[in-house]
Amino acid sequence: MEHLMAYIIGILFGSAVYMMLRRSIVKLVIGLMILSNAANLLIFTVAGMTRGAPPLIAEGALMPEGAVADPLPQALVLTAIVIAFGVLAFAVVLIHRAYEVVGNDDLDQMKDTDT
Amino acid sequence: MTEVKAKVIKSNTVILHTASLFLLPLQLLFSMFLLLRGHDEPGGGFIAGLVAAGAFVLYLFAHGVDSTRKILRVEPHDLIGAGLLFGVISALPAIFFGQALLTAQWWSFYLVGTEVKLSTVLLFDLGVYLVVMGSILTIVMSLNEAEE
């Protein structure tokens, strides 16, 4: 399973970079979305893919019974998803405004501020 | 000018138009359910806020921005402000008990025979709920208004 995930993550990172290198700003944003998903999957895989019960301790017990899943990577991924959601919502508004102001979605037309 | 805009955004299908009227209260009710069960079970402020925002966004697609503002009654900005305020307030009670900031405080009392538990966690969740709802509605409304 880990090997399969490793390949998937690799492909996701690769396609994200490919999309980000295209000239269209829409593809740029798609690339950013794939990138954040790839990073999230990476956390999930690296932290150990175990099948386990929710890490809740029963009333009165001091230890959970049997194997439990590590809750931390899930919390990390959840937080990262929420953050990525906020940032991407902003990015969508940004490219929409940029498209309105510049008049097309070609990144090559947006180099006035470069030198 | 505004009429033209409203026409563009307003969907023409009767089905969506009617369905959104019934779905809005149902979705809001569901979001309250998610919000309140969220402490020990799947749910919570974030997902509940998303569902509530989804309710208004669906209404917005069917009826346009202006009528959505009308049924929302408050500006989305105010939702964000109130939500942030709840979040900040929920962190404070711990100080008065000499504990680290954000330490959860629980109060319980009996209402008509059943135990009702109130906590700063719930207040924080309520804050998250309002912030998520407010920010999504702000984004969607401004995107909609920008599309002329």
Next chain:
Amino acid sequence: MRLEVILPIFIPLIAGTLSVVVWRSTFYQRWIAVLGTAALLASGLWLLSAVRAEGHVVMQMGNWQAPFGITIVADTLSAVMAVLTGLMGLVVAIYSLGSIPASHERFGYYPLMHLLLAGVAGSFLTGDLFNLYVWFEVMLLASFALLTLGGERAQMEGAIKYVTLNLFSSAIFLSSIGLMYGMVGTLNMADIADKLSEVEHTGMVNVLAVMFMVAFGIKAAAFPLFFWLPASYHTPRVAVSALFAGLLTKVGIYALYRMFTLIFNGDVAYTHTILLWSAGFTMVTGVLGAAAQFEFRRILAFHSVSQIGYMILGLALYTPLALIGGLFYVIHHSLVKTCLFLISGLVYRLTGTYELKELGEVYRHRPGIAILFLIAALSLAGIPPLSGFFAKFIIVRAGLEIGAYTLTGIALAVGLLTLFSMIKIWAEVFWKAAPEGMDMERLKAPVNDSHGRFMLTGIGILIAGILLLGFWGQPVIELFEVMAEQLMNPEGYIEAVLGGEQ
């Protein structure tokens, strides 16, 4: 329960919240901006005095003990950076009162500013790697919005590069956090430092070190990933540029200092050599870029890049003296660069342009402003007895002590080129005869309104800081000696965080 260590994060959050609540009234928002940032500065000073007395101040959020909960921890470095955050916030808030147009104020300028300050202070004070990521994102989100406030074409173009590069760096940062967790099973920075020495696979540690280096290098605008900075920093309102140049890039620098003294201090010969060359190239490319520019703010933006090189050089040399120099440079550069940006805004207000070719004769009509500029510019170039001289002097001496002659030579040559750029601005803007078509009436007209006074107050505070740092630097250097001592011996930090109840 240590309130002082959380207040620098909490105060801007409260101030931001209140500003959102009263978003209809710019009058109240302005008051909250000034009072909130002043309170932030005061809490930073409180924290600094507590840290001086005890060494480390630690708080476990929500009473979840380290390494399981989120730790907020301040050593001398964090406390000094918190004070700097408060000072920059206050100065920019005062300056904003006079320079931010009402339309920006209505679109949430002040709440965003508070959010940015909260993110910056959170990054400085957190002791948890993932929490650092969260504060970085808070800060970035606020900075995205501030950068695009106004929505001009140049802003949009700059913002797309800024957003893309910074999100890319965030993704690398997040992936590194995941790999780190997979390797040591903890995210508390002190705990990581403790456990990393037991990891057998040192090759993987170096891979992680380089990944963190790239992630923070992008945020700090180090070579070769700096090009988003000169493409975007000159596009927003000058108060925003000043806040970015003074604080935002410093967060990347702080993260580099924290990670490469606390966590990745095992294979110094490998990691810090990469940093050393990155620092050298950053200095050279930044200053050469600035030499080719003829726009006030663009020159300053490119110079930010070159100055970042000095700060990284201080870390890369990795001796106590070099760390003192590098961190002194951080403080000095924040004051000076913010000040120069604010002065460029004042000149724009008087003349209506940032282009050097369209400016001239400002000295004849506004000698006061010219003198203020001269103090800040000469300090940036490192002319004694101003603050920049001591910052450069300490770094150069640290470089000579351990025999890094090439890099030291580069640092000195870059200093000379900095002086060249500053003289170019001086000659073009303040000294040469006014070019055809310049609006002389506007320049000569007396400025007596409250806006001008707010702007001058902000600049005045910074100039006072620069002079104080130069002429009364001894206590500051003594404080920095303690700081470098703590950074070179991270055991105290680890013990303070993990050593049970505060």
